[in-house]
Amino acid sequence: MDALKNDEIRQVVRQKYGRVAEGLETGCGCGPTYSSRASMASSESLSQGFGYTADDVGTVPQGSNMGLGCGNPQAIAALKPGEIVLDLGSGGGFDCFLAARQVGVTGRVIGVDMTPEMISKARVNTEKGGYLNIEFRLGEIENLPVADATVDVIISNCVINLSPDKPRVFSEAYRVLKPGGRLAISDVIAFAELPEAVRQDMAFYVGCIAGASIVSEVEALQTSGFTDILVLPKDESKLFIRDWAPGTDIEEYVVSASIEAIK
Template identity: 55%
Template sequence: MKNNEAKVREMVREGYGKIAKQKSSCCGCGCDSITNVSEQVGYTKVELKSVPEGADLNLGCGNPVALASLKEGEIVIDLGSGGGLDCFLAANKVGTKGKVIGVDMTAEMLDQARANCRKGKFTNVEFRLGEIENLPVADNTADVIISNCVINLSPNKPRVFEEAYRVLRPNGRLMISDMVLLKEIPEAIVKNVEAYIGCIAGAEKRQDYLNQIKRAGFNKVEILEENKLPFEVLVSDATAQQVMKQLKITKKKAKEIFGSVVSIKVTATKPKQT
């Protein structure tokens, strides 16, 4: 099992390293235009203009910062911080008295995020190399944890939620945007490398995902939003097109499969007494 987990992580690390070098992507969200797609998943034009160019790699499936109700002075951790988009938006919310820590296991992503940080002259953002299953963060550090279309990529999701619980302070908040399944998808897609990197093959069934959060110790687990991404956007994604071609999936069948995939925004709280 551990060997399999290591293979999955290496596959994801390699795939996202390439994405960082290309400076753009489409994690299940389409490729007609980075700005247009980002707006479709919940970012405003004002937010996108407030971050350094190159921070938005179109890797998200939502805007967790928008619903996190961040307060000045809070400490925020972003699981799978990519080019730094959500970190920079969070940094604007928490101010100079607060701090944002982005964690990513891909060195190329960290290089880009740090360059974006310097470009934007952020003094309250730090990026750390590490796996979200083994966070390089001390216990009871954060007030809020955010994550955007990343946890579905983990081969050990229960461990991710356990780590999130560990580093949150009592009464700390979890705010996640992620992809989940309404029903099982074909086995051929589950085993497909491109589909995994495209945030589809690694997605859990919705209730299983919520149960994993609860088992980690969180309470007040709630889906705040649930959205199906437009089919036209999904099939314009280069990764989706590659998977469809490899597996000889018709457009009609693709519509059925993608109909099983939804983007959710989930919130949860670490109890005061632990």
């Protein structure tokens, strides 16, 4: 894709998730809206289906968990007290709040999101929760507002598929990680070539389907310098991915996966 096309995609994604932050639309797949107790319960149920515990979803500020993920990066991150964590596409702050609990007062969590409405929502949630070791920065994951070699762990949950320039995302991730730093990502990947009609449909793109990378492209993280790359597809995720596009066989093309790598 050329630079103009990439920017057009970012604008559409930004507008879409701005409306999600305001509770006007759903996000990845068939995530819920958040204007009622029923929808809040639905987001909690979805997150537990992605691998979070009842304690996880019950201890974060209300409104931070919007059920937008496709897995639980916390489960593979193995966060330790004192670490500096960066969340790519931090949304309402759900994963950041969980990470803050694990790294403790000596650690720090940075959330980056390109949607102003999401950043505002996350900052309000931070105040509600009284967190002192979290900050949220407005920026694109292809151009991270983070200094070189300052982060111990990068997490992300169903966001990199939304980027039109994934090699740039991985290059930026490598830049900001300290030597020995690690990636712990949950994302949607494709194990078969998506139909062209799906790839060109922006509804499927902002729904976390059309932008999914082929497994081999993700494994090419080594071109950015990463080692110990592990891509683990989760076949059970087809059960909820099937509901993202009712009436299609999209689960025959994409799957949620955990992605790990070391700098």
